[in-house]
Amino acid sequence: MNINVYGGTAKGCESLCNSCRFSLCVQGFADSQEMVFCGGVPGAQVPVIIKWPVARCNMHIGNDFISKDQLEKSAVILDGTHNRVTGFKTD
Ligand code: SF4
16 A cells, blocks of 8 residues: 655655755765765855755745846847837748
8 A cells, every 4th residue: 555645745856956046966976975065054154065965945036047137237128219120021
């Protein structure tokens, strides 16, 4: 008889830290040789060592996250002062 415990211990999942922009993940040649440092803990002066795979974290921000400031810096400002036609070219 199988008993399913919902919300129980997750197995076989990758730690959230591996995809977090706050993390430094260092891995050796053996599976047991792994250290994870978190630089996202509020108020911490130095990175905190994470000792287990993280299933949930409310500070996680993915490596592919682009902030509003980054978007604004890379945006092209179209002010309309040049006499160029903006938009898509139609044939
Ligand atoms: S913020 Fe959370 S998910 Fe990101 S590195 Fe720190 S502990 Fe891991």
